Amino acid sequence: MAAAGLGEPGGRQLRGSNAKLLLRRIVGEIDYAVMPRRVVIESPAGREAHLDVANRRLLRIEAGLGHPALERLTGTAPDKNAEGQAEALRVFFEALVEGAKSVRIRFDTSKTAFDPTQSGISTETLSQALGVSTDPADQSEPAVLFDSFLSKIQEDAMAWVLMLDGEREASGDPDALELLETALAGLADPEPNATSWTMLALRPATSGPGFAVALDLGGARLGMAVPPDRMGHLTDAWRATLDS
Amino acid sequence: MTILHQLDELRTGLPGTEVVAYVDLGAGMVLGWSSAMVQPQEWLDELCVSANEILGGAGADTGEAIKLSATGAMVLLRAPDAPAEALCIVGAPDIDLDAARYKARTVLENVTE
Numbered sequence: 001m002a003a004a005g006l007g008e009p010g011g012r013q014l015r016g017s018n019a020k021l022l023l024r025r026i027v028g029e030i031d032y033a034v035m036p037r038r039v040v041i042e043s044p045a046g047r048e049a050h051l052d053v054a055n056r057r058l059l060r061i062e063a064g065l066g067h068p069a070l071e072r073l074t075g076t077a078p079d080k081n082a083e084g085q086a087e088a089l090r091v092f093f094e095a096l097v098e099g100a101k102s103v104r105i106r107f108d109t110s111k112t113a114f115d116p117t118q119s120g121i122s123t124e125t126l127s128q129a130l131g132v133s134t135d136p137a138d139q140s141e142p143a144v145l146f147d148s149f150l151s152k153i154q155e156d157a158m159a160w161v162l163m164l165d166g167e168r169e170a171s172g173d174p175d176a177l178e179l180l181e182t183a184l185a186g187l188a189d190p191e192p193n194a195t196s197w198t199m200l201a202l203r204p205a206t207s208g209p210g211f212a213v214a215l216d217l218g219g220a221r222l223g224m225a226v227p228p229d230r231m232g233h234l235t236d237a238w239r240a241t242l243d244s
Numbered sequence: 245m246t247i248l249h250q251l252d253e254l255r256t257g258l259p260g261t262e263v264v265a266y267v268d269l270g271a272g273m274v275l276g277w278s279s280a281m282v283q284p285q286e287w288l289d290e291l292c293v294s295a296n297e298i299l300g301g302a303g304a305d306t307g308e309a310i311k312l313s314a315t316g317a318m319v320l321l322r323a324p325d326a327p328a329e330a331l332c333i334v335g336a337p338d339i340d341l342d343a344a345r346y347k348a349r350t351v352l353e354n355v356t357e
Contacts, residue, residue, distance in 0.1 A: 198313045200298070205307025205322055232342035235312060239338065 011040070011106025012151065015143035017165050022097045024132040025144070029105060031056050031123040038062065038108040043100045049092070059120035061092070069095035078121045085121075086129035093130055101143075101165060142220035145241055149215075149222070152237040156230040158210065161223040163190075176209065176225040183212030184223045190216035199238065201231060250351045251278035258344055260317075260336035266355070267295050270302035270328040295320055295332050302328040310341060319344045323352050331355075 014029070016022035029039060036054035047066035052059045060077045064070030069091045079085055097103060121129075143164055150160065159172025159180050170177055183202060197217040203210060210227040215238065226234050245253075251264045255278045265277035265288070274288045296302075298309045299320055309320040319333040319341065331348045333339075 196314050198311070201310040201312075202298075202306050203308040204305045205324075205327070206305055211308075211310075228345075229342075231310065231345075232340070235310075235341055 011042075011104050013102045013147065013169070014105050015102040015147050015164065017101065017141060017143050019094065019097050019100075020132050021141060021143070022100065022103065023093055023130050024127075025147075026093070026097075026103070026105070027123050027127050027130065027132060030058055030126065033107075035109065040106050040108065041096060042104045043096060043098075044102070045099060047096050047098075049096050053120075057120040057122050058126055059118045064092060064096070067095045067098075077118045078126075079119075080121045080125045089121075089126065089129045090131065101167060102169075142217045145217065146215075146220065146222050148244065149238055149241040152241060153224070153234055156226055156234045156237070157224040158227065159225040162220075163223070164220045172225065179209070180212050180223055180225040184214060184221075187214055190214075190219055190221045192219040194218060197242075199235070201226070203228065245354075247351075247355055248276050248278065250354060251276055254333070254347050254351055255279070258333070258335070258340065258347060260339040261333055261344070262336070263291070263332075263334040265291055265332045265334075267292050267330055267332055268328060269296050269299060269322075269330055272296065275329070291332060291334070294318070295330055299330060308345070310345075312337060312341075317341065317344075319348060321345065321348045321352055323355065 014022065014025045016025055026041060030051065030053045033039065033053045034055060036052070039051045039053055041049045041051070045066065047070055048064070049061065049070060050063040052062055058078050061073045063074050073088060073092050078089060146162060146164070157172065158176035159170070161168065161170045161177070161180060161184065187200070194216065195218070197215065199213060199215045201211040201213040210225060211231055213224040213226055213234065215222045215224070224234070247266060251266065255261045255264045263277060263279040263283060266275045267273070268275050272292045274292060277283065277288065298311060299306045299322060307322045311318040314337060317335050317337050317339045321331050323329040323331070331352055333344050333348055
């Protein structure tokens with residue numbers, strides 16, 4: 001079980017219950033990039049892709065490591081008219097996320113000197129090449145909602161534990177994490193077929209620094225250790241996540 | 245001010261609040277409640293059962309609990325000097341939880357003084 005600090009500079013996790021959703025989320029990150037930046041994506045299997053993006057377009061694949069399909073495209077400027085380009089991109093991205101339910105993503109905005117003659121390909125074209133959905137219904141997946149929620153509560157949670165698709169990931173202060181794990185162990189497992197969400201926050205009367213919170217959604221659970229004065233902000237952040 | 249007046253004041257002063265109840269967890273009964281509508285006894289009994297389950301019963305260590313869903317919110321605070329008793333606020337899902345906890349604590353301090 002990993003236990004890293006919250007808000008670490010090494011980027012953040014993108015999660016998806018399957019490869020298509022994970023690819024959809026990577027395309028979404030490129031779609032969000034207007035100013036030039038380098039997007040670095042690392043898979044748990046040690047695969048790595050460096051993508052130069054700007055103006056919501058993929059301009060260049062600067063490096064791809066850890067798999068022959070990734071290394072083959074290094075130095076490539078994608079062109080939607082090039083023969084076999086869609087197939088090459090599909091193989092590249094599928095190799096990147098193969099077998100992964102999450103990837104780490106980080107950005108390097110110091111890389112702004114991109115060649116303006118490279119038009120690259122739009123995220124719409126990339127979506128088509130990868131065969132990924134642009135259906136907004138995907139955004140209600142537990143992995144997507146919990147990702148978005150976690151990005152909003154960096155200042156609130158002392159520690160968190162994510163239980164998703166049989167995998168477990170934890171982060172935060174070790175002492176808070178230990179108390180949180182104990183509190184979560186006393187709760188029943190989340191309802192596997194639940195279509196709605198529930199949040200249960202418990203605070204001991206005599207000990208403990210704050211609330212142990214279990215947020216259940218669609219069979220997944222996000223546990224959080226939260227100081228008492230941050231509970232209001234935490235619930236506001238969850239409401240904002242659902243509304244966005 | 246009587247406890248019922250304090251429950252009324254808490255309910256009317258907190259937007260989105262539907263019911264405020266003071267419950268005896270050990271006996272499993274509502275000692276007093278405030279609501280804009282008359283609540284059936286079965287509903288009040290269910291409230292006691294839920295409060296007991298969430299707080300873990302009269303002798304458990306859980307002092308405070310919040311249960312939130314898409315359809316509603318419940319805030320529970322165990323009385324500091326009478327651990328078998330608790331204040332229960334039931335309301336809309338967008339109720340101000342910080343204000344609910346603060347007001348509930350104030351009522352409990354007055355009740356148990």
